[in-house]
Amino acid sequence: MGGIARRTALTAAVLGGGSAALAGCGSPLDPRGGEGSDGEVALTVATNAVSGGKNADEADWIKKWVIPRFVRQQRAKGVDVRAEFVPSGVDDEQYKTKLALDLKAHAGPDIMSLDGIWVGEFAQAEYIKPLRAVVGPGAARWEGWRQISAKVRSLARFEGQLYGIPAGTDARVLYFHKPLFRRAGLPEDWQPRSWQDILDAARRLKRLPGVTPLQINAGTAMGEATTMQGVLPLLAGAGGQVSKGDRWYGDTPQLRAVLKFYRDIYAHGLGDPRLQQEAKGRDKSFEKFAGGKLGILAEGDYFWRDVISPKTGTSPMKRRDNDVGYALFPARARGEGLAGRDYVSLSGGAVHVLNPHTRHPQQAFELLGALHSAAALRARLGDSAMITERDDVNDVVLDKDPMLRFCADKAMPVTTFRPGLAAYPEISLALQEATAQVVAGKNPDHTAAAYRKELQEVLGGNDRLIS
Incomplete structure (x- = not known):
């Protein structure tokens, strides 16, 4: 496992490389900002979304709902504003690298969307700054903060400071195929109490016959889905965590327990090791579940909303509400989860941040707030539902969907978040590699020891290692 030289997209940008990787990277982000014609305030908003393509609903919502209303509200106050949405629709790493290169050049959009796990990287590279440093004390007076819990706000925190506003969150659960459970003589109200x-x-x-019993993501082909849907929920279920403060856990009893659980799955025919090695393995697991060929799947609520949705899903299930059950991730055994919990979950989400070089920090922050107003979020959702960052919106929209209400009421109270630390993406990759080794038949204890050595390389020594 050890000895692999890595360079994340952001690291490449910091070192001045990465530009070659951007060939054909869709529309470039608008570096203009500043003043429009006749002294109007010009603002740009960028997310990895494009009408008719990736995250199309987000792109359409910002262009057709948020921006026109914001412009009217500003002009009613006597401020002449021109706001533009800057689309993208590329691989997340390409999008990330483009933002990093623009910010390094003191260019880029006034408002941008980052994955929550990028916040620490961008902050440590000094590409973004805390909201208070960009906007001033007025950043703390935004009315929406009262509706965003401290737990959800942690998505946008790095070293104790807020860098932006979280753009929704989610939860991890176990899905199970009820018709398969009936055939196997298992209960349709299944809630496992242990691994x-x-x-x-x-x-x-x-x-x-013909059924894969269980899918817990593993390996590097699954990418961050391995860490999010597998390693970290299981680690919390064993009573462990990946980091504490700015220090990292290595070869711990909890990590060994997680890797042994992976061995129990993939060494005994309970999961399909080939799915963990294929570039489209995660999508294939979705198709197998929707087609009644996979019994239990660990996934986020995204799977329910966007993958098996009867109307809009990529692997739609017409009888989803009848045929799909969901349960909390159990701790390894009762009371053995993090903080003595019986059940655990894991949450993530995006964060909208301000460009520290914006020429109009006050108006940019007002547009940022408009993106996260209750009215804007309800308009984006329409008749659909998802777990938003705002409690007042969740109180209204989640009653439309019992599964998402279950996530909000049952999973979110026991959830944890990934650490917002700059080293996290590389350490996540090391965890993915560890699971790949176990799925390939390597000894879990030896793999945990190799993971510790990999951390030494990533962190440059033992100073930031706890064990």
Whole structure:
């Protein structure tokens, strides 16, 4: 495992490289900002979304709902504003690199969307600054803060300071295919109370011909989905965590327990190791579940909303509400989860931040607030539902969907978040590599020891290692 030289997209940008990777990277972000014609205030908003393509609903919502209303509101106050949405629709790493290069050049959009795990990287590179440093004390007076819990706000925090406003969040659960459970003689109100309960159910499902019993993402082909849907929820379930403060855990009993659980799945035919090696393995697992060929799947609420949605899903299930069950991730055994919990989850989300070089920080912050107003979020959702950053919006929209209400009421209270630290993406990759080694048949204890050595390389020594 060790000895792999890595360079993230952001690291490449910091070192002055990465520009070659941007060939054909869609529309460039608007570096203009500043003043428009006749002294109007010109603002730009960028997210990795484009009408008719990636995250099209987000792009259309910003262009057709948020910006026109914001411009009217500003002009009613006597401020002449021109605001533009700058689309993208590329691989997330390409989008990330483009932002980093623009910010390094003191250019780029006034408002931009970052994955929550990028905040620490961008902050440490000094590409972004805390909201208070950009806007002043007025940043703390935004009315929306009262509706965003401290737990959700942590998505936008780095070293104790807020860098932006979280753009929604989510939760991880276990999905199960009820018709397969019926055939296997398993209960349709299944809620495992331990990892052993999961394995026991998978062994029952294994008796069904042509069915993969269990999918817990593993390996590097799954990317961050391995860490989010697999390693970190399981680690919390074993009572462990990946970091504490700015220091990192290495070869711990909790990590060994996680890797042994992976071995129990993939060494005994309870999961399909080939899916963990294929570039489209995650999508194939979605298709297998929707087609009644996969019994249990660990995923985020995105799977429910966007993948198996009867009307708009990429792998739609017409009888989703009848055929799909969901349960909390159990701790390894009762009371063994992080903070003594019986159940755990993991959450993530995007963050909207300000360009520290914006020429109009006050108007940019007002546009940022407009993106996160209750009215704007309700307009984006329409008849659909998702877990937003605002409690007042969730109180209204989540009643439309019992599964998302379950996530908000049951999973969010026991959730944890990924650490907002600059080293996290490389450490996440090391965790993915560790699971790949176990799926390939390597000894979990030896793999945990190799993971520790990999951390030494990533962190440049032992100073930031806890174990």
